[in-house]
Amino acid sequence: MTNIKTGMGPETTSIETARQKEGPFKRMLKLQAFQIFIVLIVLVLIFSALAPESFATLSNLRLVVQNASILAVLGVGMTYVIITSGIDLSIGSVLVFSGVVSALTMRAIGGDDWGTAAIGVVVSIVVGLAWGIFNGVLISKAKVPPLIVTLGSLGMALGLAQILTGGVDVRDVPSVLTTTIGYGNILGGIPVISVIALVVVVIGALVLHYTKFGLYTYAVGSSEEAARRVGVKVDQHLIRVYAISGGLAGLAGVMSLSQFSTTAIAGQSQTNLNVIAAVVIGGTSLFGGYGTIFGTVVGLFIPAVLQNGFVITGIQPFWQQVAVGAVLIVAVYIDQVRRAAAARGQSTNLWRRLVSRKSE
Amino acid sequence: MTTPVLEARGLSRAFGHVLALDDADFEVYPGEVTALIGDNGAGKSTLVKALSGNLAVDSGEIKFAGEPIQLTSPTQASALGIETVYQDLALAPHLDPVQNMYLGRELMRGGLGGAVGLMNVNEMRSQSRVAFDELGATVRSLTTPVGSMSGGQRQAVAIARAVHWANKVVFLDEPTAALGVRQTKNVLETIRRVRDKGIAVVFISHSMPHVMEVSDRVQVLRLGHRAAVLDAKHTNMEELVGLMTGASTKGAA
């Protein structure tokens, strides 16, 4: 008995190699980001029905979008970070620190022209990038967990911002910045600040979903070991991802300076949590490997619409925090269920699963 | 005799008090299937990791095509044409089969698109499809994440990837462990086909019938040390089992 000739019985599995092609539309329906998008639409419809004259107006929509713009820029960076299964708690402080350094630089140069403003913009972004690289190096090379590194840099950046300013906000921001980026409009009413955010969101989404850089971001979050073994430079990639998050926080720093004409040092203490909540509500998995920029944008608008809608309909706006907290927990629960299902090789379509659970 | 394409002399590696490799020798020849067998914990996976750039050894020498080399990373091994299917497969569960197949070696688009990092997804997809077809793999969808596939499908993806990229040596660490009868037959056929291309195949398995069926040469590892090298045509299962368990000893070591 040396050689067993494997006698083939009737085939149980038909060999059908990749014949089944899912349309992009059908795949979209399965995305948590898309499901949460439906929730957003429903919210908008409800508030529109309750307050048609005040909620469902162009100027109110404009307000909501404008208020979400800075968070959207931060959200793009955070989405990348969370897809690598990391976290960046430092973005609010880095925003403040970059804004402070930028404002001090512009004040030192003096002048109210585009030359000064351009230097201020570049300084803010570069300072943010530097913080991001600092985070990334500690996380990838020194192997300190991202939660700790960015908690540390959160404190450091905020403390240094206060040291630099003596705790007093810098209020002289060149008016070219405030009148254009701050509250300027183009095309008869579209806020410039929102256009900037839109550009960042679109580029962020294209890079994440269509380039090698984006693919490696998913790969590193999905299995660092698998990525390393095929030669992906995991450390370098993590540094770049945290640099993006820091650089975008720097950009957000100038946007905030321009919008509020002050460094608003104390104004960003909740920013990191709000952005993380948006990313997670949008379906990006805290465990890495999965997520979309589209989801993050939708995830930003849910709290924004709730806040705005509660104010307009006269509900105590504090309810917004309660509602957002609940949405956040539900979002993570859904992610958990999906991951468990995927691990068992079951259908990951949430609706079908919930229905089938009931009929058991 | 021809020079071995890959050769190890006196490899040792300890994990704490456990000597996973103890002065182990090993060699593989082009166009041959070498089975590497041994009990659980004999050091087979450790040897594969050492020879594929995934693990530093404490002492010993590795030669590639007769030349001594330092294998320090899996990328370096890949560049030499050495590919590995790890026992834990090492796939990224959230990525689809095509993305896993090409991870780290993406085909880029030409011109401006490629310069900004756009990948040639269609080309990668069609080439992957050919690779899976050749293997007769039951990979149903090229767009679902491998994490939600069955163990056997995942194994097929990992094998297809290794076979696709290797041109000198393929290590297959228990490649048939999760496979059905038909898929196992496909893998064994693939092993022969790869061998016939002149590539050295290292096949690790606990299934003696499979080992007897497909290999040209059998190397037995026991407690981290090579216990025997046998010509597959002139041995039998009783002898192999005896050597693995230490009930008998024989041959070069």
Ligand SMILES: Nc1ncnc2c1ncn2[C@@H]1O[C@H](COP(=O)(O)OP(=O)(O)OP(=O)(O)O)[C@@H](O)[C@H]1O
């Ligand atoms: N990373 C590690 N850390 C500590 N000990 C290890 C490590 N890797 C392997 N070992 C030990 O080295 C020995 C050889 O392990 P190895 O995985 O090479 O065995 P194997 O022959 O592949 O066994 P199996 O047939 O079960 O796959 C075992 O005793 C194992 O516990």
Ligand SMILES: [Mg+2]
């Ligand atoms: Mg093993």
